Amino acid sequence: xxxxxxxxxxxxxxxxxxxxxxxxxxxxxxxxxxxxxxxxxxxxxxxxxxxxxxxxxxxxxxxxxxxxxxxxxxxxxxxxxxxxxxxxxxxxxxxxxxxxxxxxxxxxxxx
Amino acid sequence: xxxxxxxxxxxxxxxxxxxxxxxxxxxxxxxxxxxxxxxxxxxxxxxxxxxxxxxxxxxxxxxxxxxxxxxxxxxxxxxxxxxxxxxxxxxxxxxxxxxxxxxxxxxxxxxxxx
Numbered sequence: 641x642x643x644x645x646x647x648x649x650x651x652x653x654x655x656x657x658x659x660x661x662x663x664x665x666x667x668x669x670x671x672x673x674x675x676x677x678x679x680x681x682x683x684x685x686x687x688x689x690x691x692x693x694x695x696x697x698x699x700x701x702x703x704x705x706x707x708x709x710x711x712x713x714x715x716x717x718x719x720x721x722x723x724x725x726x727x728x729x730x731x732x733x734x735x736x737x738x739x740x741x742x743x744x745x746x747x748x749x750x751x
Numbered sequence: 752x753x754x755x756x757x758x759x760x761x762x763x764x765x766x767x768x769x770x771x772x773x774x775x776x777x778x779x780x781x782x783x784x785x786x787x788x789x790x791x792x793x794x795x796x797x798x799x800x801x802x803x804x805x806x807x808x809x810x811x812x813x814x815x816x817x818x819x820x821x822x823x824x825x826x827x828x829x830x831x832x833x834x835x836x837x838x839x840x841x842x843x844x845x846x847x848x849x850x851x852x853x854x855x856x857x858x859x860x861x862x863x864x865x
Contacts (some may be wrong), residue, residue, distance in 0.1 A: 683755070
């Protein structure tokens, strides 16, 4: 069973059409939940870290939230340049700092 | 400042050959990680270094894989007797310390085993 599950696998939006990406996790003793953006042929780019339920962080058109079992990445009025794969990862007591990744959501924003 | 750098960016090798992949972490970062990203598999942890402590090798898939970190900075991942299933993007990341600190990734090395 996957410890980190992201949905949907792919999402196609029109420019300006807001939506949310989901990351659910089953690990116990969460230490941190991380969101990354990955463009084709590049390494993941750090976006946010969330540590406790109820925490929220924002950056431009992106807002990340965290509950006890999942995190959402809300994208408000997306632009074509937001097109990328968004990765979610967690660290917990058992992972000892190593990131456990989901398989990502590939976002395409059409003009 | 400079980010994490990796070399080479691409490597094509024949099955059975050995390869070395290099990672230069962000200056001052004590923790260094190697991950592998295979098509459809997501990123998987391989090995971790923290300062002068013994590395955490729990993610290495076989004894053909090894890594070292010299002087607490540059790291080399070595794959011996490469197999086709080793084809993947190998990513290096560094962080200030182990634990909950965010990890910063390099651009990766795309390895193709023919």
